[in-house]
Amino acid sequence: xxxxxxxxxxxxxxxxxxxxxxxxxxxxxxxxxxxxxxxxxxxxxxxxxxxxxxxxxxxxxxxxxxxxxxxxxxxxxxxxxxxxxxxxxxxxxxxxxxxxxxxxxxxxxxxxxxxxxxxxxxxxxxxxxxxxxxxxxxxxxxxxxxxxxxxxxxxxxxxxxxxxxxxxxxxx
Numbered sequence: 001x002x003x004x005x006x007x008x009x010x011x012x013x014x015x016x017x018x019x020x021x022x023x024x025x026x027x028x029x030x031x032x033x034x035x036x037x038x039x040x041x042x043x044x045x046x047x048x049x050x051x052x053x054x055x056x057x058x059x060x061x062x063x064x065x066x067x068x069x070x071x072x073x074x075x076x077x078x079x080x081x082x083x084x085x086x087x088x089x090x091x092x093x094x095x096x097x098x099x100x101x102x103x104x105x106x107x108x109x110x111x112x113x114x115x116x117x118x119x120x121x122x123x124x125x126x127x128x129x130x131x132x133x134x135x136x137x138x139x140x141x142x143x144x145x146x147x148x149x150x151x152x153x154x155x156x157x158x159x160x161x162x163x164x165x166x167x168x169x170x171x172x
Contacts, residue, residue, distance in 0.1 A: 001137070002134060002137065002140045003135040004126050004132070004133070004135070006131065006132060006133070007024065007028065007086070007132075007133050011024045017166050019056055019057070019166060020161060020166075023054070023058055023159040023161050024084075026054050026060060026159060027159060030062075030088055031086070041088055041155055042155065047066075054159070057164070057165055058159060059160050060158065061158045061159075062155075062157050065145060066151050067090070067092045067093075067145055067147035067148070067151050067153075068145055068146060068147060069146070070146045073095065073145070075097065075116065075118075075141045076114060076141065076143070076144075077099045077136075077139075077141045078136075079115070079138050080138075080162060080164070081160040081162055082135060082136065083136040083142070083158055083160065084134075085128075085135075085136065086156060086157050087131070087132060087155075088130060088131075088156055090152050090154035090156075091154070092145055092146055092148055093128070093148045094125070094134055094145075095124070095126075095141075097124070097141045098139055099117070099139055099140065099141045100139075101120065102141045103118045103120075113160075117141055138163060
């Protein structure tokens, strides 16, 4: 199930796998003022997403957006990648629920590693502040990018770690 906390806590739990080490090294640079990675993320235009290749099949999606009201959120999951979602500035809510409790509404595979699910009022909510990390495995339905109160600007990187890089189970 999902892992959530500070970068140092999550890193200590998952960094044994080389693909996660690559992801967390990149995240650390994004969270460090004055680095090229931090500057690049700060320059992402509002409502844009930019892809950065990190090697070994790992890549990051750097994003800037206005967090949306929870009623506009959609449950999603990925089969081939693990999401390492990191709020760099701002804050947001992220829903999480086991995908076995959801019904697929839109399956965009194999063109994209993305499935959307029908609305479901259940699940848990994470309050994610700047510098915090949420890791979502294929079994984790998640609903990111939700406003925590009044909508605010969020800058975030989502590092995509291939499940195949971690072995058959996707566990570290």
